[in-house]
Amino acid sequence: MSAAVEIKGWCPGARRPMPSGDGLIVRVRPHGGALPVSTLRELAEAARRYGNGEIDLTRRANLQIRGVSSETLVPLWELMASLGLLDDSAEREAIRNIVVNPLAGHDPAERADMRPVAAELETLLASDQTLHALPPKFGFALDGGGRLPLTELAADVRLVACGGTRGRRVAVGIAGSDDPVWLGTTAVIDAASTAVHLARLVLQLSPTRRSATLPPSAIAAVSAELNLDVSDIAPPSAAMGQRHCGVIALTDQTCAVGLGVPFGRIDSDALARLTAVLAAHDVAEVRLSPWRALYVVAGAVSAGQLVAEAARLGLVVDDADPLMRIDACSGAGCCPSTELATRQHARMIADAMARTGFNGTLHVSGCAKGCARSAAADIVLVGEAKGYHIVRHGTVKSEPCGMLDPAEIDVDGLFETKEKADV
Template sequence: MTTPEIKGFCPGALRPMQSGDGIVVRIRPFNGRLRRAQADGIATLAAAHGNGMIDLSSRGNIQIRGVTEESYAGLIEGLRRMSLLDATPEIESRRNILVTPFWQTGDETEALAAALTDEMVAEGAPQVPHKFGFAVDTGKLPVLQTASADIRLERDAGGGLILVPDGSTSGKPVTSETVIAQALDLAKWFLKNRDSYSRMNQVIADGATLPPGYFVPRQAQTYVPAPGYTPLGAIVGLAFGQLPVETLAGLAKQGGLRMTPWRMILVESARNLPDVDGVITDPADPLLRVVACTGAPACSQGLAETRSVASEIAPHLGVDQMLHVSGCAKGCAHPKPAPLTVTATAHGYDLIRNGRASDPADQTGLTLQDIIKAL
């Protein structure tokens, strides 16, 4: 298998990444939300300065694709005018905060996310690795446990706040007044104990002894993301998390947009599922159970097409099957194991059951039709 290049960082707006279809510029919406004008403005900028395609990442971020060296400056100026940028690339990389989309205006989630943001952009903030992140998952029940994060703010069964290191089955009881300081202390503890690790769950799995106080059992997540109505608006899905600028502009006309790590968007106050081209409103659509990276040729490391292959496989999946199609062994779109993983290689596709894109394959050198027969 060809060894892919590991960049070691995620793209940002101020620190973009070169890909096969141009420069990728990643925007990290503050508190996970875009105002209607901001969403519409991003669509306009992506059309003017990119190739008109936009991605939603597994961390609730939004990426503009196909930017050129000549168009980059104009894009950044437009994003700055809409207050969507951080002061420096270093601050941008630290502000990796995932927020439950089900917060309500004025509730504790909004305040905690804003306070954590303030601390992580401050001069003395812990210098955590680029991919290290936080999850503010402080609704009554957790919804972000399957999303990537290293330090989590959740609630226990009694409704109290707990601070949870990712990989731990228990958390530390905290209050609204103490949780942010305790979260920063936990980040500092990670930095002292991480050795060569970049993620909290690796440190926990290696047997590091947490500071005292982490004894409250976590609630297990029962929420399953799906398109549909919520008291806050309508959730719509996006095949592979990708949408053209016309779709984003169409959604922006419906209301403010809250990003999710599920490649879905919550359209605020929508009482009807938006009739916008390019969105998925049927919770039974098999494309909702397929994750696929950009693949070749848009990704310079992709060894073959991914999304066209994924679209062909999707109708053949069982009702409970989930599929990950990766253009290389990095598995960027879904780093965790999946029930079915298809990895592109220089000699066809590998099929991996219950594993990651880089794991040993059960079958190798497959064609699309071979994969479908093997399911």
């Protein structure tokens, strides 16, 4: 495959927006992954007024306003500042890359509410200018467990609530070449400061300033420096059943509602209508997630009504919907790296997935960058010129096994198993 694409190595921010095919992309990083419904309504209006009306939900539980111009950027900044969503500098914003469980504080099955740890971590990161040298993609996952854990989320530093002989603790880990490397446990009260100490060590010892590239000798040095409790450390258990969309029972009186956004893209009108629906049901806050879904908490009766109304707005409320198993980049018109209508093609394939009963995952990428998904997928389509390379059970970097002409999508052939395809 051709490698003639520009991989920027950084994500858009507010202070450092990223140029794209449809204008500037401005990222909004909510504190603790939460936004008041009133704020979300103002952001929907801002997307229409200052951008092209298109809003992305990212894999880092952020929002992106698309199509912003140089003339509308400053007014957008002013609005974000009034909402408490604009950092003092691009460097401070870039390292505020923290993801918390979307049901934190509401989920009776969680081991710990990690939002206070996240708030302290934000403060510590902002106050240490040496950490501004961390790469913009350096991430922290703060996982309290429960119904929607962050087990599959990639992160340089992981803080995972766990139990042990000494009661509630936090397991501290870093990204490894495959699975996380667990370094030990610490008290909940010390978790944020431990994460900052660990980030400093990665910055000093990793050749790429990312934890996944720490050599074994450096990992040993990090472990010795942190001096964590390893007496009862064990990899935190995998989560409960993960239902991402629709009604999720919490207590006898309350439910969470997961509202999936196909390909993570919603327009300002639909988002504004959604906020009106939420307000009508007395929902005050929306949580973002790494699954391109929004979460709210409501009473049992309201939850059922919300699902029906959200479905009419085009949101996904059923995990069986193939759209929630597809990642597709913006494609032609939004990104200069491709001429392919990736999301149009993805919707065509989603219909075929439903008809054929294919239950795997699909990644449609307009080029070899693979912006929409870094994890492996069962089928990956990697765009080059006017067609796609086909990868099975891999990523955009894996060896392809064939080509696909978008004008002649062979549904049965695309959904063959690898073994059958090799015959």
